[in-house]
Amino acid sequence: MSTVLASKEALAGKRSHPWLVAWTAGLVTTVLLYAFRDYWPWAWQYPREWNVPLRFWVSDFMSWLVNEFDLGLFTFKELTRSLSWLLHWPLAAAQSLLSAGFGIELSEDEMLRLPRLSWLGIVALAVILGHLARNWGLAALTGSCFLYLALFGQWDSAMVTLSSIIIAVPIGVTAGLLVGIWGFRSARVEAIITPVLDLMQTVPVFAYLVPVLFLFGFGPVAAMIATIIYATPPMVRCTMLSLKLVPTETVEFGRMAGCTRRQLLWRVQIPSARPTLMVGVNQVIMLSLNMVIIASMIGAGGLGFDVLSSLKRLQFGQGVEAGLAITLLAIALDRLSQAFANQPPPEHREQPTSWLKRHPHLGIALAVILVTTGLGVFVDALRSLPENLTLTTGPFWNDVVSWVNVNFFDELDAVKSWLLLNFLIPVKRFLLQLPWVAVTGLVALAGYQLGGWRLALVSASLALFIAVTGNWEKSMISIYLCGISVLFAAAIGIPIGIWAALNNRVHRVVQNIIDTLQTLPSFVYLIPVVMLFRVGDFSAMIAIVAYAVVPAIRYTDHGIRQVPPDLIEASRAMGCSRLQLLRRVQLPMAMPEIMLGINQTIMMALAMLVITALVGTRDLGQEVYIALTKADTGRGVVAGVCVAFIAIIADRLIGAWARKKKRELGLA
Secondary structure, eight states, X not given: OHHHHHHXXXXXXXHHHHHHHHHHHHHHHHHHHHHTTTTOHHHHSOOGGGOOOHHHXXXXXXXXXXXXXXXXXXXXXXXXXXXXXXXXXXXXXXXXXXXIOEEEEOSSSOEEEEOOOOHHHHHHHHHHHHHHHTOHHHHHHHHHXXXXXXXXXXXXXXXXXHHHHHHHHHHHHHHHHHHHHHHHHOHXXXXXXXXXXXXXXXXXXXXXXXXXXXXHOSSHHHHHHHHHHHHSHHHHHHHHHHHHTSOHHHHHHHHHTTOOHHHIIIIIIHHHTHHHHHHHHHHHHHHHHHTHHHHGGGTOXXXXXXXXXXXHHTXXXXXXXXXXXXXXXXXXXXXXXXXXXXXXXXXXXXXXXXXXXXXXXXXXXXXXXXXXXXXXXXOHHHHSOOGGGOOOOHHHHHHHHHHHHHHHHHHHHHHHHHHIIIIIHHHHHHHHTSOHHHHHHHHHHHHHHHHOHHHHHHHHHHHHHHHHTTOHHHHHHHHHHHHHHHHHHHHHHHHHHHHHHHOHHHHHHHHHHHHHHHHSOHHHHHHHHHHHHOSSHHHHHHHHHHHHHXXXXXXXXXXXXXXXXXXXXXXXHTTOOHHHHIIIIIHHHHHHHHHHHHHHHHHHHHHHHHHGGGGTOOSHHHHHHHHHHHTOHHHHHHHHHHHHHHHHHHHHHHHHHHXXXXXXXXXX
């Protein structure tokens, strides 16, 4: 047995030897390129005269598209404005129903005002939907979430946000479903749209706003269009995946029953794929709410505007209340969509003759809405909760942050200065001094080792794109901020994940906390950080760590819990202590899953990187933000694509490593 193990170790050593030589050669080449940078300056710093002016080409193309492109019957600009006009009507109707009320012009001097839905009626409707979806527990949760909006003075803004969501989500779901069906039916279409979806899901959300602002102007409709574009890709993916997972027997049974191709799709495959499709619907809802604050930059209004204005005025308490309102709205819609997705199919039983007995929840909801809205005409308190009955915790949170600032400013500033001088700035300088040729080559080498020539070529091409578009230096700053933040997030998240995996009580507490953290808007993290640490790289790092730590915790917990129980029992039978079991069995077996969590942490860190441009970073995020403020489409699109390419490189390399490791461990 020992001879066999020794031979395996020797063979492994021989296999790894060429890679050791290759990496040593790569690192030596990097050092030589840096040492002789005066002789080969082009290899150290990408020459500006070699830049491809892609940003100007994109800007010129967009200008031509909007101002000169003629479709015959109408121009492209008229087409985009017509689309905005069409979307304006359902959005205006939803806002009138939930927020503003209806105004009917009877004559030039007379206007009939119809009230909006009563806040009490909408809270009751949330309770009814919760009970219909699952039980009284969910009814209490959803009702409490909506009641918070009223009691804490967030109702008007929340209804503006909700009116946009209830229009954007159906459009996003429908568009995603149709594109997903198209991709499912055609392998060629799937091959085309898959990289497009990868790009859409890694491009920073700010980058969506620049072309949308240019094409559709400023206002709630443009913000809703940006939300739809951002939130649709998960529905496309879920549609293609769910239709592929429909059992072959079910499809064959439908064909034997004489179904046409259309009947087979809509009456057999779509109903069978319903649970996974509802996951896509849930993701569209969550991403739409995640877009709320960012969309407010181009006129969305609502809760997002409240959080953004609180950040500008450094009003932490008001920002927390508005951010918590978005979180609770997200929790309510998330739990409702999940409950409807997990509902068992209805039992076939004899239907009652009475409509009210067949649809009791609908009947009660209509009655409640009609009664509360009707009474709201005469009772102002039913139309909107009086201000003297509302609550606020804003001053309390402002006082807490002020107290921390007053009593611990020296300590916080000392920690900030030490980390900046001894860690952040040296890492930043090191990355900025790396030769771009060497970095591109090392990325290609990693791709070749993990996934062969194809991955090497893709990784090197994406890195080269960053260089030739003149964004190398800003990309290195982005990588520095993202890399350090991910390092800290992993150092915090992995131990917490291990603790949660080994203790069921801790697991339940941690799951509730990270579920809440994941629904908090990204901008909410910036407000206390800026108040405590001012602007700069350190503040950006703290905000990114707080936002991106969740996947590191979740995937570590999940990975350790997925280790086969028989393997754990065998290790215990061999006399492993608890620490040995963790170190030698559970962590190695869970490492692929943990690395996927680190991958997701990188994705979230890059997404947050653009948000932190508001606190003074000088990276690609700042490029996208400046492009938005100047309506410079080319600059914003190219910088956003560079961020996406960094994310894709990290995703492909880590994904390839995880798959390789799973095969080695026999988990694939």
